Amino acid sequence: MAYTEEELKKELETKEYEYGFYTDIESDTFPKGLNEDIVVAISKKKEEPDWMTKWRLEAFRAWKQMEEPEWANVKYQKPDFQNISYYSAPNKKPKYDSLDEVDPELLDTFKKLGISVDEQKKLAGVAVDIVMDSVSVATTFKKTLAEKGIIFCSISEAIKEHPELVKKYLGTVVPQKDNFYAALNSAVFSDGSFCYIPKGVRCPMELSTYFRINQAGTGQFERTLVIAEEGSYVSYLEGCTAPMRDENQLHAAVVELIALDNAEIKYSTVQNWFPGNKEGKGGVYNFVTKRGLCEKHAKISWTQVETGSAVTWKYPSCILKGDYSIGEFYSIAVTNNFQQADTGTKMVHLGKNTKSTIISKGISAGQSQNSYRGLVQVNSRAENARNFSQCDSLLMGNRCGAHTFPYIEVKNKSAQIEHEATTSKIGEDQIFYCNQRGIDTEKAIALIVNGFSKEVLNKLPMEFAVEAQKLLEISLEGSVG
Amino acid sequence: MLEIKNLHASVDDKEILKGINLKVNAGEVHAIMGPNGSGKSTLAEVIAGQEEFEVGEGSILLEGEDLEELSPEERAHKGVFLSFQYPVEIPGVSVTNFMKTAINESRKAQGLEDMPANEMLKKIREKSEMLEIDRKFLSRSLNEGFSGGEKKRNEIFQMAMMEPKLAILDETDSGLDIDALRIVSNGVNKLRSKDNAIIVITHYQRLLEYIVPDFVHVLYNGKIVKSGTKELALELEEKGYDWLKEEAAV
Numbered sequence: 225m226a227y228t229e230e231e232l233k234k235e236l237e238t239k240e241y242e243y244g245f246y247t248d249i250e251s252d253t254f255p256k257g258l259n260e261d262i263v264v265a266i267s268k269k270k271e272e273p274d275w276m277t278k279w280r281l282e283a284f285r286a287w288k289q290m291e292e293p294e295w296a297n298v299k300y301q302k303p304d305f306q307n308i309s310y311y312s313a314p315n316k317k318p319k320y321d322s323l324d325e326v327d328p329e330l331l332d333t334f335k336k337l338g339i340s341v342d343e344q345k346k347l348a349g350v351a352v353d354i355v356m357d358s359v360s361v362a363t364t365f366k367k368t369l370a371e372k373g374i375i376f377c378s379i380s381e382a383i384k385e386h387p388e389l390v391k392k393y394l395g396t397v398v399p400q401k402d403n404f405y406a407a408l409n410s411a412v413f414s415d416g417s418f419c420y421i422p423k424g425v426r427c428p429m430e431l432s433t434y435f436r437i438n439q440a441g442t443g444q445f446e447r448t449l450v451i452a453e454e455g456s457y458v459s460y461l462e463g464c465t466a467p468m469r470d471e472n473q474l475h476a477a478v479v480e481l482i483a484l485d486n487a488e489i490k491y492s493t494v495q496n497w498f499p500g501n502k503e504g505k506g507g508v509y510n511f512v513t514k515r516g517l518c519e520k521h522a523k524i525s526w527t528q529v530e531t532g533s534a535v536t537w538k539y540p541s542c543i544l545k546g547d548y549s550i551g552e553f554y555s556i557a558v559t560n561n562f563q564q565a566d567t568g569t570k571m572v573h574l575g576k577n578t579k580s581t582i583i584s585k586g587i588s589a590g591q592s593q594n595s596y597r598g599l600v601q602v603n604s605r606a607e608n609a610r611n612f613s614q615c616d617s618l619l620m621g622n623r624c625g626a627h628t629f630p631y632i633e634v635k636n637k638s639a640q641i642e643h644e645a646t647t648s649k650i651g652e653d654q655i656f657y658c659n660q661r662g663i664d665t666e667k668a669i670a671l672i673v674n675g676f677s678k679e680v681l682n683k684l685p686m687e688f689a690v691e692a693q694k695l696l697e698i699s700l701e702g703s704v705g
Numbered sequence: 706m707l708e709i710k711n712l713h714a715s716v717d718d719k720e721i722l723k724g725i726n727l728k729v730n731a732g733e734v735h736a737i738m739g740p741n742g743s744g745k746s747t748l749a750e751v752i753a754g755q756e757e758f759e760v761g762e763g764s765i766l767l768e769g770e771d772l773e774e775l776s777p778e779e780r781a782h783k784g785v786f787l788s789f790q791y792p793v794e795i796p797g798v799s800v801t802n803f804m805k806t807a808i809n810e811s812r813k814a815q816g817l818e819d820m821p822a823n824e825m826l827k828k829i830r831e832k833s834e835m836l837e838i839d840r841k842f843l844s845r846s847l848n849e850g851f852s853g854g855e856k857k858r859n860e861i862f863q864m865a866m867m868e869p870k871l872a873i874l875d876e877t878d879s880g881l882d883i884d885a886l887r888i889v890s891n892g893v894n895k896l897r898s899k900d901n902a903i904i905v906i907t908h909y910q911r912l913l914e915y916i917v918p919d920f921v922h923v924l925y926n927g928k929i930v931k932s933g934t935k936e937l938a939l940e941l942e943e944k945g946y947d948w949l950k951e952e953a954a955v
């Protein structure tokens with residue numbers, strides 16, 4: 225097999241998106257466009273209380289006054305917000321007692337994804353709340369969780385069943401007016417997940433949600449709220465794939481995490497949305513606001529593996545409000561073909577003796593652009609704040625780009641900030657070495673990329689790490705230079 | 706085992722190998738010596754299938770099969786192993802993981818299942834003991850931060866794990882201190898059998914005291930200018946290469 229730069233580049237370009245199919249489930253879709261009536265209709269459709277409808281309208285009015293941000297290092301055709309349908313729910317939406325009752329087409333979709341519900345059930349200790357086109361259609365393991373007082377349900381259900389919790393925390397970490405996409409999400413979010421861990425409880429299993437965009441032309445606006453009461457612990461997994469489409473699909477999610485005193489939240493994401501074809505056509509626009517708030521001695525870790533989307537704009541952040549709180553960000557971002565990613569994190573140190581760690585691994589192939597943008601902010605009252613940041617980039621070929629934009633704002637002299645950055649290239653000599661040991665080029669790339677990403681992969685729960693490795697292989701098959 | 710006929714190879718239109726003939730039978734050890742830049746590493750890499758080099762005339766046969774159309778990994782699957790003069794680093798990939806992948810890929814090519822974990826572990830234990838390799842070493846990233854000697858010892862560990870038919874050791878002795886040289890040579894000697902063959906590339910006759918060759922060849926300016934038995938190595942040690950250069954010029 226050949227492995228000169230030119231030949232390898234050619235090979236790389238022939239890799240098509242594996243999950244390019246979509247499920248044909250009848251759905252109940254709103255007409256395209258966005259105005260106050262649509263916002264109210266979404267709220268009505270979901271049988272929400274008045275305060276929620278008002279909350280959405282406030283967000284919508286704020287959004288109308290806002291402009292789409294321009295500063296990220298990505299170029300794309302801005303979505304036409306009037307040409308999107310803001311609500312789409314599978315028609316057959318009774319809650320199932322058993323998975324056997326689930327729409328066979330849906331099960332088939334999962335099979336194609338290699339994550340059939342059957343398989344998931346076997347994954348001991350994983351409760352799966354599947355969000356399919358905005359409305360969750362199956363929830364399992366609920367009982368085990370309920371015994372511990374853990375609430376894990378769709379956000380719509382939480383609004384109805386636990387309004388006091390939702391009202392108390394929704395929008396406290398990401399306010400409605402936080403940014404353009406967060407405001408849009410606040411106005412029109414259709415579903416998402418809600419998780420509440422009571423005081424002192426260690427959640428006995430990984431909580432997992434598979435997101436999936438399924439209707440042509442529907443944007444997906446997920447809203448996730450995770451609350452960890454004092455001294456509790458939860459590990460939350462979010463994974464997604466999207467079917468292949470010609471037109472761009474917009475995704476603007478908001479995730480809010482609240483870790484009260486001594487609580488710990490681990491939030492892991494594997495994101496694999498359609499990145500567009502090799503000409504750069506199609507693909508998902510992913511504009512996400514993810515933020516966590518740490519009270520005293522609390523800890524939040526964001527771990528993410530991003531291989532998908534045409535355009536990604538995403539900065540999971542930690543507000544280290546409480547003294548001795550800890551924020552961590554571990555990220556692998558892969559871009560190929562014409563993908564553009566602008567990701568990173570914000571660590572805001574407010575409390576004393578707060579600590580943050582940032583490990584970012586960027587892998588670029590094809591003609592993609594991969595940017596890391598990180599902000600470490602140390603407030604004047606944050607005595608003895610510490611941050612360690614490490615940003616490594618791995619390049620394949622000569623047409624892709626890796627960019628690092630570390631911003632550091634320190635207002636307290638006692639802060640200790642360290643930043644390290646490296647850029648390397650997969651060498652033909654490394655490939656030949658592997659080949660000589662009987663490892664073909666594709667496998668060799670997977671091996672080298674896995675090695676490069678290891679510090680982050682190690683942070684993922686076991687079953688997710690396996691999936692993540694598979695995704696890295698799929699998205700980089702045949703690429704080196 | 707290996708038969709090389711009139712092999713020519715070049716890079717960027719510069720001819721490096723200029724008609725090599727070499728026959729190595731099963732059970733034999735051949736040494737290739739020669740001054741720097743004479744083409745020893747190039748020969749080794751061309752046999753292993755490095756496509757950076759353009760093979761012009763000539764052919765390489767392994768057990769009668771022409772290797773020309775085979776990729777480096779296919780050659781490896783057929784039992785060709787190269788201990789590199791300059792082994793590369795692969796950060797984050799442990800020696801163990803690398804070997805596991807290499808062995809299972811070769812097994813896959815032969816239509817075999819993955820090697821069971823306990824068998825793999827047993828083999829790793831056995832071979833690392835033979836080469837006096839600390840187990841902690843095996844969990845380190847491949848060649849990253851290894852000393853020159855550690856890299857070479859690791860190459861021979863890989864050879865022991867892969868059990869090749871034809872092993873080419875390219876300056877395995879450089880970087881090894883005298884104790885390490887003895888350990889590594891003993892390891893290589895244990896791997897010698899009537900079914901495999903070894904080509905040892907070296908500058909120094911020192912290594913050949915431990916790994917005693919059946920034949921010695923001198924490569925100079927892309928050609929084998931002299932072949933003989935192990936006594937030739939001693940002669941070279943004494944007289945250097947200049948007399949051969951003169952002979953070759955005639």
Ligand SMILES: Nc1ncnc2c1ncn2[C@@H]1O[C@H](COP(=O)(O)OP(=O)(O)O)[C@@H](O)[C@H]1O
Binds near residue numbers: 721743745746
């Ligand atoms: N990739 C390459 N590009 C250009 N010249 C090369 C390349 N590889 C080897 N050479 C040249 O080929 C000759 C033989 O090199 P090599 O095979 O490494 O010699 P040896 O191993 O005997 O010291 C040298 O002149 C070297 O500079």
Ligand SMILES: [Mg+2]
Binds near residue numbers: 745746747790875876
């Ligand atoms: Mg050499």
